[in-house]
Amino acid sequence: MDKDDFFEKIKGNLNNGSTIVFAANCEVAYSGRAESHLPGGDRIILIKPDNTLLVHQPSGTTPINYMKGGSSHAIYLKDDLLLESRNLLTKEYLKIFIKKVHFFNTHKLDDAEKISLAGSEKDMSEMIYKNPLLIELGFKPLSMEEHTKYGFIDVFGYDKENVFVAVECKRYTGDLNAVTQLRRYVEKIKKLKGLEKVRGILACPKISPNALKMLHDWNLEYKSVHPPKHLEKYKKDQKKLFHYE
Amino acid sequence: MDKDDFFEKIKGNLNNGSTIVFAANCEVAYSGRAESHLPGGDRIILIKPDNTLLVHQPSGTTPINYMKGGSSHAIYLKDDLLLESRNLLTKEYLKIFIKKVHFFNTHKLDDAEKISLAGSEKDMSEMIYKNPLLIELGFKPLSMEEHTKYGFIDVFGYDKENVFVAVECKRYTGDLNAVTQLRRYVEKIKKLKGLEKVRGILACPKISPNALKMLHDWNLEYKSVHPPKHLEKYKKDQKKLFHYE
DNA sequence: GGGGAGAGATGCCGC
DNA sequence: GCGGCATTTCTCCCC
Numbered sequence: 034m035d036k037d038d039f040f041e042k043i044k045g046n047l048n049n050g051s052t053i054v055f056a057a058n059c060e061v062a063y064s065g066r067a068e069s070h071l072p073g074g075d076r077i078i079l080i081k082p083d084n085t086l087l088v089h090q091p092s093g094t095t096p097i098n099y100m101k102g103g104s105s106h107a108i109y110l111k112d113d114l115l116l117e118s119r120n121l122l123t124k125e126y127l128k129i130f131i132k133k134v135h136f137f138n139t140h141k142l143d144d145a146e147k148i149s150l151a152g153s154e155k156d157m158s159e160m161i162y163k164n165p166l167l168i169e170l171g172f173k174p175l176s177m178e179e180h181t182k183y184g185f186i187d188v189f190g191y192d193k194e195n196v197f198v199a200v201e202c203k204r205y206t207g208d209l210n211a212v213t214q215l216r217r218y219v220e221k222i223k224k225l226k227g228l229e230k231v232r233g234i235l236a237c238p239k240i241s242p243n244a245l246k247m248l249h250d251w252n253l254e255y256k257s258v259h260p261p262k263h264l265e266k267y268k269k270d271q272k273k274l275f276h277y278e
Numbered sequence: 279m280d281k282d283d284f285f286e287k288i289k290g291n292l293n294n295g296s297t298i299v300f301a302a303n304c305e306v307a308y309s310g311r312a313e314s315h316l317p318g319g320d321r322i323i324l325i326k327p328d329n330t331l332l333v334h335q336p337s338g339t340t341p342i343n344y345m346k347g348g349s350s351h352a353i354y355l356k357d358d359l360l361l362e363s364r365n366l367l368t369k370e371y372l373k374i375f376i377k378k379v380h381f382f383n384t385h386k387l388d389d390a391e392k393i394s395l396a397g398s399e400k401d402m403s404e405m406i407y408k409n410p411l412l413i414e415l416g417f418k419p420l421s422m423e424e425h426t427k428y429g430f431i432d433v434f435g436y437d438k439e440n441v442f443v444a445v446e447c448k449r450y451t452g453d454l455n456a457v458t459q460l461r462r463y464v465e466k467i468k469k470l471k472g473l474e475k476v477r478g479i480l481a482c483p484k485i486s487p488n489a490l491k492m493l494h495d496w497n498l499e500y501k502s503v504h505p506p507k508h509l510e511k512y513k514k515d516q517k518k519l520f521h522y523e
Numbered sequence: 524g525g526g527g528a529g530a531g532a533t534g535c536c537g538c
Numbered sequence: 539g540c541g542g543c544a545t546t547t548c549t550c551c552c553c
Contacts, residue, residue, distance in 0.1 A: 052336050054299050054322060056385045066449075066546035067397030068507065074389030077299060079322060083337040091297050091387040092328040094346055095533060098393075099546080101339055125546075135387075140301045140380040142336040144319030148343070152312030154529060185528065204311075204530090208542070213458040214528085217492075241541060247462075262313075311531035340548060344531085370531080399544060425537060430543065449544090453527070459543090486526060 034134040040110040046139045047106055053080040056135035061088055061098045065125030071097060073132060078116070080106065082142070086118050086127065100127050157202045157260040158187040161236060165190070167258050168200060168234060186218050187236075196230055197222060203237035204260045211235055212247045219253065279379040285355040291384045292351055298325040301380035306333055306343045310370030316342060318377060323361070325351065327387070331363050331372065345372050402447040402505040403432040406481060410435070412503050413445060413479060429463045432481075441475055442467060448482035449505045456480055457492045464498065 039055070046053055055078050061071040076097070077089040083102035090097045100106075104120040104127075114131035158177050165172040171193025178187060188200040199222060201215040212235065219233035235248060236258040248255055284300070291298055300323050306316040321342070322334040328347035335342045345351075349365040349372075359376035403422050410417040416438025423432060433445040444467060446460040457480060464478035480493060481503040493500055 052301065052322060054301070054383070056297065056299070056383070056387060063546070067395055069393050069395040069546075071393045072391045074391040075385075075387035076389060077297060077324060077387070079324075079334065081334070081336050081338075085337065085339055087334075087339070089324065089326070089332075090389050090391075091326050092330065092347060093326075093534085094330055094332070094341075094344060096339075099339060102337060135385040136383045138299070138301070138381040138383055140320075142301060142320035142322070142380075144321060144335050146317045146319040146335075148314050148316045150312055150314040150531080152531075206540085209462065210455070210459075210543085213462060214455075217454065217458060243541075308531070314531075395546085397546080451526085455528085488526075
C-alpha cells in the first residue's frame with residue numbers, strides 16, 4: 034500500500050470516531066512507565082475511538098506495545114511514516130516508525146453491550162455460603178464478600194464449637210500468596226476482636242506443596258473445594274448457545 | 279461484505295500461516311474457565327497464525343473475549359455465519375455468531391523480533407545492587423535476583439553491623455501484598471539460618487498507609503527508592519528515538 | 524483518586 | 539509440566 038495513500042486515509046480517520054486497523058512493517062519505541070524498543074517486523078495496529086492503541090505481533094495473547102484510552106495520536110509523513118501517540122497525563126509516549134503498510138481498514142463500530150460472566154471467585158463464595166457443608170459439618174456462615182473492618186474475607190462465620198472461621202476462596206491452585214492473605218485476615222480478626230483462637234481455612238481445588246507447608250506452619254487449614262462451573266442465571270443461555278455439547 | 283465471500287476468504291486463510299483481521303456485528307459466547315455471553319454489537323476480531331483469537335470491542339485495552347494460542351478454529355455457514363474455536367486440552371469453547379461483516383483483511387506477517395524493555399523490577403534490583411547507598415550507608419549487597427532456597431529475594435546482603443538484610447523492590451506503591459512477601463522472606467531466612475535478627479527493607483517509590491502500618495508492626499522497614507527510568511544499554515536508542523524530549 | 528483484590532489474568536523463568 | 543512471581547499488568551469496587 035502506498036505511503037501517501039495510507040497517510041491520507043489514517044489522517045482522515047483519527048479522532049472521528051472510527052476504529053482503525055492496519056498491518057505494517059514497523060519499529061516501535063515506548064517511553065513512560067518503562068522504556069522499550071521493538072526492532073522492525075510485521076505487526077497489526079489497532080486504534081479505537083477511545084484512542085486506545087494496540088500493537089500486536091503475529092503471536093501471543095497480549096499486545097507487545099500499547100497506549101491506553103485517552104491518549105492522542107498523530108501521523109507524520111516525511112521520508113518515513115511516523116505514528117506518534119502521547120499521553121501527557123501519564124507521561125507516556127509511543128512512536129511507531131512505519132516502513133511498509135500491508136493493509137489498512139477502518140469502520141465506525143457501534144457497540145453498547147456489556148459482557149455477562151459467571152464462574153468467578155465470588156460465585157465460589159456464594160456456593161460455600163449456601164452449602165456450608167462444603168467446608169465442614171457445623172459450619173455456620175455469617176457473611177459473604179463483605180468489606181468489613183476485618184477485611185475482604187470471602188466467607189466468614191463460626192464452626193460447631195462457635196470458634197470464628199475465616200474462609201478464603203481460590204478458583205485454582207492455592208499458592209503462597211493465598212496463604213499469606215488468609216494469615217493476614219486471621220491475625221486482623223484476632224487483634225480486632227481480641228480473640229485467642231480464630232480458624233483460617235483456604236478453600237481451593239488444590240494447593241502447592243510449599244503453600245500447604247506454610248499453611249500448617251501457621252496453623253491454618255486447607256479444604257479442597259471445586260469452583261462452580263455454571264451459574265443458574267446463565268445456564269439457559271449457555272445451554273442454548275452450546276447445545277451441541 | 280457478502281457472507282459467502284467472507285466465508286470463502288476466511289476458510290481459505292485459517293491455518294495457513296496468515297493473520298486475519300475483520301470487523302463484524304456479532305454475538306459471542308464463551309465456556310471454559312468461566313461462562314460468558316456478549317450480546318450483539320460491532321467488534322474487531324483478530325486471528326493470529328498461532329491460533330490466538332481476540333475479540334475487541336471499540337473501547338478498552340483488553341480483549342472482551344479471547345482464545346489462547348493452540349486453539350483450533352472453524353467457520354460454518356448455514357443461515358448465519360458461525361466462527362467456532364475450541365481448545366480440547368483446556369476444555370474451552372468460543373462461539374462467534376456473525377451477523378454482518380464490515381471488513382475483512384488477511385496477510386502473512388513476518389516478525390521474529392523480541393522487545394527490549396528497561397525499567398522493570400529486575401532493573402531496580404540491579405540499580406540497588408550497584409548503588410547500595412540507595413538503601414543506606416554501609417549496606418553490602420551479596421546477591422541479586424537469585425532463586426536460592428531462601429526464596430526469590432530481590433537483593434540481599436549485610437548492613438554495617440553485619441546483620442542480614444533482605445530487600446524487596448516494587449516499582450510502584452508498596453502494598454499489603456509486598457509487605458507480606460517481604461515478611462515471608464525474612465521469616466524464612468531466620469528459620470533456615472537460625473538467626474534472631476534479620477532486617478527486611480521494602481524499597482519502593484511510595485507506600486500505602488496500611489502497608490506502612492503493617493510493615494512497622496512486623497519490625498520491617500521502608501526505604502523510598504525510585505525505579506530507574508533509563509538503562510545504559512538502551513539510553514542511546516531511546517535518545518535517538520525520543521530526541522524531541 | 525487511592526487502596527485493595529480478582530482475573531477466563533498473561534508471560535517469564537527456573538526446577 | 540508446575541511453582542513462584544512480575545506485569546507499561548488491567549479491571550472492578552469501595553472508600
